[in-house]
Amino acid sequence: MRQRSLIAITAALAAGALTLTACGSRGGDKGSDSGKGGTTVTIGVDAPLTGDLSALGLGIKNSADLAAKTANKKNYVKGVTFKIEARDDQAQPSSGQQNATALVADKNVLGVVGPLNSSVAESMQKVFDDAKLVEVSPANTGPALTQGPDWRTKKVRQFKSYFRTATTDAIQGPFAAQYLYNDAKKKKVFVIDDKKTYGAGLAGTFTDEFKKLGGKIVGTEHINPDAKDFSAIATEVKKSGADVVYYGGEYPQAGPLSKQIKAAGAKIPLVGGDGIYDPTFIKLAGADSTGDLATSVGAPVESLPSAKQFVADYKAAGYKDEYAAYGGYSYDSAWAIIEAVKKVVDDNGGKLPDDARAKVTAAMQNVSFDGVTGKVSFDEFGDATNKQLTVYAVKNGAWAAEKSGTYTG
């Protein structure tokens, strides 16, 4: 009997030891990596790589990967090899936080690109900030992430380690309102959102501006992001007599919503933010989506001279998925981290200092370079200084740029 329990304890100890060795050997692998090209710096990526939003997430991952590969090829930071460590958050705040913890634990990670969703970012910011690990999001547009919950009245920087290359909803919503009211001559809008940080924020800023311009809100609705049946809402939209629908949310719901609104007999365009600016939206919404509009941050990557190289390189790299809506911003986010690392390494005589994370975070504030999407630099809140936006419309089954402009307030 006694012997048996002894065997059990030994077995447990052995198993524990094995697990520990396994961890150790993985760390060891990384060490041998760095032996080859000097130091290896890992850039973490957090995005939804599976699920409804994977089209956007994979574009983010691939574009960040392209930035790392480009830097390695050019030997941009001498003695430093960049690699990407991508984690899937499935658009869930809880997964995002787990990923953040895991990335913080990996000492080679000096910066993180992501996440896609503002709601996920909320769960990650503090974890990164505590570790002084810099995070650059290519896609978060929630104003509160940088300017605090009272951003309408009193702006307060939230986290010193959080930056983004995307413009915020504070700009995107009003930009859409101005376009609809002044250019498209729409006066009666039905506003729908999905109650998430991104969707509700967008719908809120849109509503304020549209009212200010003199437009009329003929109805509001909040959908359930898990739902696929919006027929009841579609019928309400038709009843309201609105001449346009504004939707704050993302394409998995926006597509079916647009389709069902048109099917209910209301032949009016659905307008949304960058969350619906994706080819999948058109696939989901079907042929009737012609004329639907979306605003997106920046100017169309395809139209920018600065992005030609990126588009060509992306194609040449042979990624299976499109770079999607945030590809250019993801590349710029990763490149901003690379620039910050370069600054830190150069200041330290060509070597990474011991407190590299804190130094990279500090260097990020002053990063400035000509990126894929134009000039990339950050203001005192960590927001992008580039405030360009574009309205896109669905034409012949694809998004086509309607109007680019800079929001001035």
Place this chain on the structure above:
Amino acid sequence: MNELPQQLVNGLLLGSMYGLVAIGYTMVYGIVQLINFAHGEIFMTGAFGALTVYVYILPGGTSMWVALPLMLIGAIIVAVLVAVGAERFAYRPLRTAPRLAPLITAIGLSLALQQAVWAWYPEAKSARTFPQIPGGPFHIGNVTIQTGDIFLLAAAPISMAVLAYFVMKTRTGRGMQATAQDPDTAKLMGVNTDRIIVVAFALGAAFAAVGGVAYGLKYGQIDFRMGFILGLKAFTAAVLGGIGNIYGAMIGGIVLGIAETLATAYISDIPGMDKFGSQSWADVWAFVLLILVLLFRPQGLLGERVADRA
């Protein structure tokens, strides 16, 4: 313009789909007292079965009128195979185990099926588009009905009629009734209860497959998670209608669908209630209705007294 008839039709359509899936919950529960939480995933595999037939088996450009019956058959075959396999390998070994064991197994199976489709079905990591029936919508007075919904409007009552005939008139159907009343006595009377249980799983799966095809036609897309929420709603519908009663499942589904639709459309018009109106509150109102029904009729709308069982 009065849109009430339209909202009722919206609710009826949504509810018919709940009902088709709820039948599977209620039949299995009626016979083996198992809440088959993997049933929502059987609905999902059925939809993917139909998609497989259309995309990978039929030649491109096949007319939907030719393809639809074949897709339906494909959906039913896949769903029935999955359900019968689940019964044989996951539930039968646990038939004499405590009731919690098969329940947990069902939840595990549900996750396993979702992840299997996610991992191995081509491009199923995000939603896949489902073929649509061509043609514009139909207008009856104020009411608009989409072509995709015609299938559901026809399939739900036909399925119910077939099921009623089967349960009431055929030998196997009467065997099912007998097994539901008292499995041991039924066995003594010469009913092959093992076979009856397999038939119950298979029938439930076939109805779920019809629902899966209807879902694809109605919403134009299917994904690996589509069965989860719909399965929960269908289970709610089965409880609302009286679990164990096949007519109750359909009635419960329709009541639930209409309740959700009307809650979305009208609650916000009540003065002071505009905060509680939108679709995100519709589920809350649907469950309020469920609680009210269960308070006054614990056995559900059409349920029989099952106090000796529960």
